[in-house]
Amino acid sequence: PCRRHRSLQLGVLLATLLGWQVASPLLRVAATFFLARPLHAPMSRLRPVATLPSPTAFAQASAAEQTVYPTDVKFEVNTSEMTSEDAVERHAGPTGGPPEVEVIRQGEGGIYAARSTIRVSVPAYELYLWLTDPEENKRIFSKRVASVNHRHLLREDKRAETRLFEVSKTGKFRLLGIPLEYESTVFAMEDWRNLEIRFWQVRPGTMGHSSGFWRIIPVGSSEAVVLFYSEAVPAFRLPSLFRTFAARVVRDMASSLLEDLQEAALAWDGQPHDWQP
Numbered sequence: 578p579c580r581r582h583r584s585l586q587l588g589v590l591l592a593t594l595l596g597w598q599v600a601s602p603l604l605r606v607a608a609t610f611f612l613a614r615p616l617h618a619p620m621s622r623l624r625p626v627a628t629l630p631s632p633t634a635f636a637q638a639s640a641a642e643q644t645v646y647p648t649d650v651k652f653e654v655n656t657s658e659m660t661s662e663d664a665v666e667r668h669a670g671p672t673g674g675p676p677e678v679e680v681i682r683q684g685e686g687g688i689y690a691a692r693s694t695i696r697v698s699v700p701a702y703e704l705y706l707w708l709t710d711p712e713e714n715k716r717i718f719s720k721r722v723a724s725v726n727h728r729h730l731l732r733e734d735k736r737a738e739t740r741l742f743e744v745s746k747t748g749k750f751r752l753l754g755i756p757l758e759y760e761s762t763v764f765a766m767e768d769w770r771n772l773e774i775r776f777w778q779v780r781p782g783t784m785g786h787s788s789g790f791w792r793i794i795p796v797g798s799s800e801a802v803v804l805f806y807s808e809a810v811p812a813f814r815l816p817s818l819f820r821t822f823a824a825r826v827v828r829d830m831a832s833s834l835l836e837d838l839q840e841a842a843l844a845w846d847g848q849p850h851d852w853q854p
Contacts, residue, residue, distance in 0.1 A: 661794040675695075701796075711744075744776075745760060
């Protein structure tokens with residue numbers, strides 16, 4: 578692709594690098610690198626999301642056209658050591674304190690990855706309800722999500738206590754002061770037994786691979802540690818100048834989501850969330 582096209586690709590990459598939301602520091606890095614690049618042609622691709630079929634229409638799809646959905650997420654980084662016990666032990670800060678972020682990959686093998694934790698004064702199950710309720714989720718992350726376009730239940734296993742969704746969101750961010758939006762569609766596996774949500778992109782695009790998980794870890798009866806992990810492999814090679822800033826940028830983006838969640842936890846009035854899946 579031409580350099581102007583790469584400008585657009587990198588801009589969209591900034592919006593999706595570590596999850597479904599975006600933090601402004603990464604955009605400022607890209608803006609510095611691409612300041613002199615024309616943007617009028619690539620920006621035409623950042624258009625509003627088209628009207629989506631209703632859940633009813635989705636459910637009435639022909640049985641002959643049934644899709645075989647993946648059973649679970651696959652990670653490029655070995656996450657077997659990211660246990661709940663390890664997350665609680667690693668988190669050194671107080672309840673209600675800022676996120677603690679560790680950048681695990683900053684371009685090695687093309688992978689960008691980070692894990693981050695916070696400790697909140699909210700019961701673990703209560704917090705899990707917040708994340709799985711689409712309206713509450715949108716409210717918590719309203720700084721970074723313009724809308725939830727659809728949330729289709731694809732499969733439910735009541736014995737395993739899991740549910741697989743396809744979720745489409747429109748994220749929002751600013752580039753050179755211009756408000757822009759982007760659409761992101763992922764599979765999200767709710768694991769109610771382990772209070773975990775694992776997510777991965779539906780199809781490759783600007784990101785060749787993107788996945789991660791949320792895990793809510795009970796700490797006593799009224800507190801929890803939240804472990805958030807996300808990894809991404811861009812579909813194109815990033816400029817070396819950009820990789821110079823990667824560690825700081827990845828850290829900022831990973832912490833921004835947990836800052837939003839901590840803000841919601843600090844504002845909680847102690848009343849149980851009145852919502853059932």
